[in-house]
Amino acid sequence: MQFYSLNNHSEKADFEVATIRGQAPDKGLYFPQEIPTLPKAWIEGIAGFSREEIALKVISPYVGDSIPTRELSGIVEQTVSFDFPLVPVSEGISSLELFHGPTLAFKDVGARFMSRCLGYFVRHLNRKITVLVATSGDTGGAVANGFYGVDGVDVVILYPSGKVSSVQEWQLTSLGKNISALEVKGTFDDCQRLVKQAFTDSDLNRALFLTSANSINVARWLPQQFYYFFAYQQWADKGHPPVISVPSGNFGNICAGLLARRSGLPVAHFIAACNANDVVPAYLCSGHYQAKDAVATLSNAMDVGNPSNFVRILELFDQAFHPLKEVLSSCSISDEQTRQTIARVYDRHHYLLDPHGAVGYLALSQYLQEHPGQQGLFLETAHPVKFYDVVEPITGQQIPMPASVSSMLNQPKQSLPMEVSYQTLKQYLLSRPA
Numbered sequence: 001m002q003f004y005s006l007n008n009h010s011e012k013a014d015f016e017v018a019t020i021r022g023q024a025p026d027k028g029l030y031f032p033q034e035i036p037t038l039p040k041a042w043i044e045g046i047a048g049f050s051r052e053e054i055a056l057k058v059i060s061p062y063v064g065d066s067i068p069t070r071e072l073s074g075i076v077e078q079t080v081s082f083d084f085p086l087v088p089v090s091e092g093i094s095s096l097e098l099f100h101g102p103t104l105a106f107k108d109v110g111a112r113f114m115s116r117c118l119g120y121f122v123r124h125l126n127r128k129i130t131v132l133v134a135t136s137g138d139t140g141g142a143v144a145n146g147f148y149g150v151d152g153v154d155v156v157i158l159y160p161s162g163k164v165s166s167v168q169e170w171q172l173t174s175l176g177k178n179i180s181a182l183e184v185k186g187t188f189d190d191c192q193r194l195v196k197q198a199f200t201d202s203d204l205n206r207a208l209f210l211t212s213a214n215s216i217n218v219a220r221w222l223p224q225q226f227y228y229f230f231a232y233q234q235w236a237d238k239g240h241p242p243v244i245s246v247p248s249g250n251f252g253n254i255c256a257g258l259l260a261r262r263s264g265l266p267v268a269h270f271i272a273a274c275n276a277n278d279v280v281p282a283y284l285c286s287g288h289y290q291a292k293d294a295v296a297t298l299s300n301a302m303d304v305g306n307p308s309n310f311v312r313i314l315e316l317f318d319q320a321f322h323p324l325k326e327v328l329s330s331c332s333i334s335d336e337q338t339r340q341t342i343a344r345v346y347d348r349h350h351y352l353l354d355p356h357g358a359v360g361y362l363a364l365s366q367y368l369q370e371h372p373g374q375q376g377l378f379l380e381t382a383h384p385v386k387f388y389d390v391v392e393p394i395t396g397q398q399i400p401m402p403a404s405v406s407s408m409l410n411q412p413k414q415s416l417p418m419e420v421s422y423q424t425l426k427q428y429l430l431s432r433p434a
């Protein structure tokens with residue numbers, strides 16, 4: 001399979017090159033040349049397949065010849081080696097829990113898949129790859145964990161000191177081995193600026209093979225389709241496909257869902273559930289796209305003012321506004337509504353939402369009220385314990401720590417404090433053993 005750049009369609013790459021580069025040289029996002037159609041009989045028989053079989057079937061056409069099937073099958077097996085249960089919550093609404101992975105957030109799937117693909121490619125490059133990332137929280141943990149112990153790949157993560165939650169900091173700093181965490185005395189924007197400068201520094205790029213583990217990378221984006229197939233696999237009433245609500249920030253996850261639907265997966269409708277960052281809801285009302293500065297909310301992994309994957313959604317619909325509106329709705333949920341939803345769902349249905357899932361739940365619940373007779377599910381994208389500082393005061397209950405988190409608490413923190421200085425970062429990177 002070839003991927004073309006959304007800036008210049010004649011700029012192409014196969015899966016391997018697209019994964020190693022992340023972005024096309026013209027800074028465009030990569031988009032698949034063809035979208036595979038899955039056989040109807042296969043989709044109808046989905047309940048009979050294992051998670052690994054489903055994932056391999058879905059991803060194989062995109063990977064093409066870049067990874068031999070036997071190898072890919074091992075990668076997929078490690079990627080989906082935890083549960084993705086569909087749990088009934090209230091009348092007509094279920095939760096697809098995507099937080100059973102090692103860092104308790106859905107980004108684990110993309111990070112695990114990408115890290116193992118890169119680990120495979122690096123074996124043929126005869127060179128070590130250094131993955132450099134700036135994180136405001138969730139991405140760094142998933143990337144650190146995904147790449148942990150992958151031979152030939154070193155990961156350097158920059159995070160703003162004192163500005164990530166304690167669970168997130170443990171996830172970044174407790175691993176060691178091929179994962180290094182730099183605790184930057186500045187903001188997330190400072191971290192991002194340092195990383196961007198490193199990517200454009202030609203000295204540094206001669207000395208090291210640098211790449212990013214950005215969420216726009218095809219190897220992180222495409223495996224997110226698995227969630228939607230796993231949801232349908234567990235959906236009881238196959239004759240009435242679900243409405244699916246996706247808490248959205250950069251719109252990678254929901255774009256993968258729309259791609260899965262294009263391949264033949266039955267989905268009645270998609271809802272992009274947003275917080276106060278309402279660029280897409282506003283676009284779907286007016287037909288006019290206007291990026292904004294991000295505002296901080298309780299569902300902070302969705303605080304994005306100019307979602308990078310939205311161009312992929314437009315491409316999927318050939319830039320046609322009305323066909324897109326048939327399939328996709330979007331709404332904006334306030335922090336106050338988020339808090340009320342966490343409280344109400346906990347009191348009435350004894351289900352504990354995290355702030356991102358709460359946005360997804362309420363958006364779905366509002367849609368179903370306007371469309372009686374339909375049923376749906378929302379993606380619960382993070383475990384509530386990751387946001388205990390928000391959730392616990394609302395419910396008044398302490399959230400038990402899952403074993404994967406409590407084991408981390410006992411590990412010593414391994415991070416290197418750093419001033420906001422590009423020279424310091426550069427020297428650090430150059431001083432590392434090749």
Ligand SMILES: *Cc1c(COP(=O)(O)O)cnc(C)c1O
Binds near residue numbers: 105107251382
């Ligand atoms: C990243 C993230 C999102 C947003 O996903 P996008 O693919 O960027 O739209 C939602 N919830 C959580 C918990 C996240 O970490």
